[in-house]
Amino acid sequence: MDKRTNEEWIADLRAGGDQQAQALEDLRAIILRGLPYAIAGRIAPNSPQSEALVEEIVQETLMRVLEYLDTFEGRSQFTTWAHKIAVRAALTELRRVRWREVPLPEMGMDEEGDASYRELPDRQASPEDQVDRKDMMKRINRIIMEELTEKQRKALMAVAMQGFPLEEAAQRMGMNRNALYKLMHDARLRLKKRMEKEGLTPQQVLSVFEQVGK
Amino acid sequence: MKFKQAFHRLFGSNKQKPAYPQNGMQADKSEMMQKMLTMLSNTQDVELTCDEVFAVLDQFAELAAQGEDVTGLMPLVQHHLDMCADCWDEYKVLESIIQNVA
Numbered sequence A: 001m002d003k004r005t006n007e008e009w010i011a012d013l014r015a016g017g018d019q020q021a022q023a024l025e026d027l028r029a030i031i032l033r034g035l036p037y038a039i040a041g042r043i044a045p046n047s048p049q050s051e052a053l054v055e056e057i058v059q060e061t062l063m064r065v066l067e068y069l070d071t072f073e074g075r076s077q078f079t080t081w082a083h084k085i086a087v088r089a090a091l092t093e094l095r096r097v098r099w100r101e102v103p104l105p106e107m108g109m110d111e112e113g114d115a116s117y118r119e120l121p122d123r124q125a126s127p128e129d130q131v132d133r134k135d136m137m138k139r140i141n142r143i144i145m146e147e148l149t150e151k152q153r154k155a156l157m158a159v160a161m162q163g164f165p166l167e168e169a170a171q172r173m174g175m176n177r178n179a180l181y182k183l184m185h186d187a188r189l190r191l192k193k194r195m196e197k198e199g200l201t202p203q204q205v206l207s208v209f210e211q212v213g214k
Numbered sequence B: 001m002k003f004k005q006a007f008h009r010l011f012g013s014n015k016q017k018p019a020y021p022q023n024g025m026q027a028d029k030s031e032m033m034q035k036m037l038t039m040l041s042n043t044q045d046v047e048l049t050c051d052e053v054f055a056v057l058d059q060f061a062e063l064a065a066q067g068e069d070v071t072g073l074m075p076l077v078q079h080h081l082d083m084c085a086d087c088w089d090e091y092k093v094l095e096s097i098i099q100n101v102a
């Protein structure tokens, strides 16, 4: 069934008529064999929710395959390329389902002084270590406030610190995933360079935090 | 005083802690700080974007499945995958499809 060469796939999918219909049907079957690996561990397989989702993902994948056919450069098996498109469609949809109730973390909500320091777990940190860590946090935080835009801080907080999927954070911030990656890369570079200017390396700062409670 | 406010704007104690599905709990502030510092120490001047990685992910995944040294061949792709959880997840799924379905 999937014995076509890359060239045959392209030719059949471009052919129109029965030839194209048959190729799409075969491709559909191939994508369906791959999708369980995207769904596994993300939503219950065989649930009604997953069946509807699978159908939606397959439809979307086939549409995109036809739309982007000209961009296929033959650097992999055609079917691997199609699976790649299916995986992107699937995980995008599954992230949306899983995170839709979760708001992006808000910042700047309270101004209650020192409370957050006291909230930090004490663990076995010596008083000196705790002072070091507080000082370092203040210092890093000052750098963050001075170097980054509010958008960059928001992105860093959500994605780098709280594990928000890039794509979900991007969508809520009204941008696409690629642009958000760039924005965060720029933010990381700015912070890193400013820290270097102040004679701090990330590793060195990290060691202050790792000493504590480990 | 400014420092405290600044700190709060970034690490402010969230009163209404949302349930993060990732691991069921919110990392404390020093854990978050460690995560960020780790990202900073791995930051490179030149990094690929998600779109650039997506464009070659099928090729990368096939080479990896064939046992090629993809970190040596496509170091920027490998680096992006190490930095970007979204792309990493997609890569791991594609990898298991290549191993099991192809």
Ligand SMILES: [Zn+2]
Pocket: A181, B049, B050, B053, B080, B084, B085, B086, B087, B088
């Ligand atoms: Zn990415």
